[in-house]
Amino acid sequence: xxxxxxxxxxxxxxxxxxxxxxxxxxxxxxxxxxxxxxxxxxxxxxxxxxxxxxxxxxxxxxxxxxxxxxxxxxxxxxxxxxxxxxxxxxxxxxxxxxxxxxxxxxxxxxxxxxxxxxxxxxxxxxxxxxxxxxxxxxxxxxxxxxxxxxxxxxxxxxxxxxxxxxxxxxxxxxxxxxxxxxxxxxxxxxxxxxxxxxxxxxxxxxxxxxxxxxxxxxxxxxxxxxxxxxxxxxxxxxxxxxxxxxxxxxxxxxxxxxxxxxxxxxxxxxxxxxxxxxxxxxxxxxxxxxxxxxxxxxxxxxxx
Numbered sequence: 243x244x245x246x247x248x249x250x251x252x253x254x255x256x257x258x259x260x261x262x263x264x265x266x267x268x269x270x271x272x273x274x275x276x277x278x279x280x281x282x283x284x285x286x287x288x289x290x291x292x293x294x295x296x297x298x299x300x301x302x303x304x305x306x307x308x309x310x311x312x313x314x315x316x317x318x319x320x321x322x323x324x325x326x327x328x329x330x331x332x333x334x335x336x337x338x339x340x341x342x343x344x345x346x347x348x349x350x351x352x353x354x355x356x357x358x359x360x361x362x363x364x365x366x367x368x369x370x371x372x373x374x375x376x377x378x379x380x381x382x383x384x385x386x387x388x389x390x391x392x393x394x395x396x397x398x399x400x401x402x403x404x405x406x407x408x409x410x411x412x413x414x415x416x417x418x419x420x421x422x423x424x425x426x427x428x429x430x431x432x433x434x435x436x437x438x439x440x441x442x443x444x445x446x447x448x449x450x451x452x453x454x455x456x457x458x459x460x461x462x463x464x465x466x467x468x469x470x471x472x473x474x475x476x477x478x479x480x481x482x483x484x485x486x487x488x489x490x491x492x493x494x495x496x497x498x499x500x501x502x503x504x505x506x507x508x509x510x511x512x513x514x515x516x517x518x519x520x521x522x523x524x525x526x527x528x529x530x531x532x533x534x535x536x537x538x539x540x541x542x543x544x545x546x
Contacts, residue, residue, distance in 0.1 A: 243270045245278055245332040246450050252443045253330065255480040256435045259307050260286060263330055264424065268351040270334075271344075280352045281330035282323035286325065291361040292387065293539065294353065295322040295336050298368020298393070300421045300454040301331025301526065308532030309539075316540045321359065323352060327453020329444050337456040342469040343517055345369075345460075346376045354381060363543055365389040365535075367528065368498075372396075378483065379476035387486040389539055389545055390396055390505060391499040391520065395480070397473040398462030410458040419455060421445055425513040428525035430494055437529075442455040474513055480509055487511035490538050492523030 253263075261283045262413035269493040270276035281305050293313050295306045303322040313320045324331040326348045334340065349436060353359050354377070362385045365376035371393025378385050396402070402410075413419065433441075445451050462469045487509045489502040506512050518538050 243274070243276045243278075243334050243370040244336070245334045245357060247279065247332055248330060248444045248446065248450065256304065256440045256443065257434070259304055261307070266352055266356045268356070269346060278326055278332040278334075278348065280323060280326065280348070282321055282352070282357075284321050285310050285312070286319040287317065288319060290317055290319040291363065291418065292319045292321050292359050292361045293365065293543075294359060294374070295320060295369030296349075296364070296366040296374040297322070297325065297328070298366075298370045298372075300328065300442055301327040301368075301425055301441060305330070305528045306337075306532070309528060309536040310531060312323070312536035313540065316543070318363070318540075318543070319496065321353070323349065325349065325369065325453070325492070333450050333453060335445075335449060335452055335514070337452045340373070340456050340460065342460045345373050346380070349373055350377055350380060353377065354384065360384050361386045362369075362521060363387050363389070363539065365391070367392045368525070369393075372461070375480065376476050377477040382483055382485075384478060385485065387488070387542065388483070388511070389488045389490055389542060390502075391490040391535065392492055392501070392525055394493050394498060394501045394504065395476060396462050397400065397477065398464045398467040398470045400461050402461070403497070403499075406461070407493065408457075409497065410461070412461075413455055413458045419448065421451070421453055421454060424525055425529070426521060428521055429529045430524040431530050435528065437464075441480050449544065463529075465507065468496040477508065482510065486515070486542065488515055488517060488538075488542050490518040490520055490535060492520040492527040494523060495526055495527070
């Protein structure tokens with residue numbers, strides 16, 4: 243497996259991003275000598291219970307810059323990894339190198355095998371939820387509570403909505419794939435040129451974008467999808483998850499609109515909670531309403 247590594251000078255002087263990078267190395271494939279470097283942020287007291295923040299497509303840990311300070315100020319350790327193919331993590335160059343199962347295995351190796359995170363408060367959005375919730379299902383005892391926003395755990399048994407199908411087609415066919423512009427288009431606020439450039443920073447050219455291009459096509463969209471059976475198995479575990487579970491979806495995301503209903507009707511830990519709607523937030527609610535979302539997570543931890 244051939245992978246690219248974004249040069250460090252691409253990440254100099256990013257706006258509102260004073261965090262030091264951390265790295266670990268995992269196997270690219272089982273029984274393979276090839277390795278991949280995973281980048282993650284690790285802020286706050288090392289001995290505190292971790293808040294795990296997982297980004298989606300096509301963003302990276304930069305997405306959480308307005309949330310991390312509030313979470314750390316509340317006394318929490320905050321861990322925010324970059325998925326393989328994104329941010330400062332290594333980027334395999336072939337779209338065929340990326341599968342849903344591999345993304346789960348890569349993060350499981352990084353977060354469980356290497357960092358050994360336990361007593362986790364999890365928050366995931368977009369693919370951060372699709373990958374992170376599979377981790378919850380793989381080892382639920384590691385998780386103290388779960389917060390999800392603008393995400394899901396699709397099995398492929400339901401037909402995706404038109405907004406997602408249009409996005410998938412664009413990612414497959416568009417000759418130009420402007421990462422920062424895509425994220426700006428998924429926000430209700432207009433991002434500054436400096437912030438847009440920070441989202442572009444991990445991708446010096448199109449050769450770095452294989453993961454970003456293929457991710458939408460990895461979302462299970464039919465019952466014969468390769469991930470279908472693993473997703474159903476994950477739902478069986480999550481359907482018995484009785485630790486605290488909170489939905490904090492935004493009100494202005496056409497891609498995941500209504501996605502919280504699957505969790506509300508299926509997850510025991512979600513019953514009887516005061517679930518939150520983040521008003522004025524687009525798909526990337528961490529950009530639009532980051533401090534508010536951080537307050538929601540802090541309050542959820544404090545009250546559960």
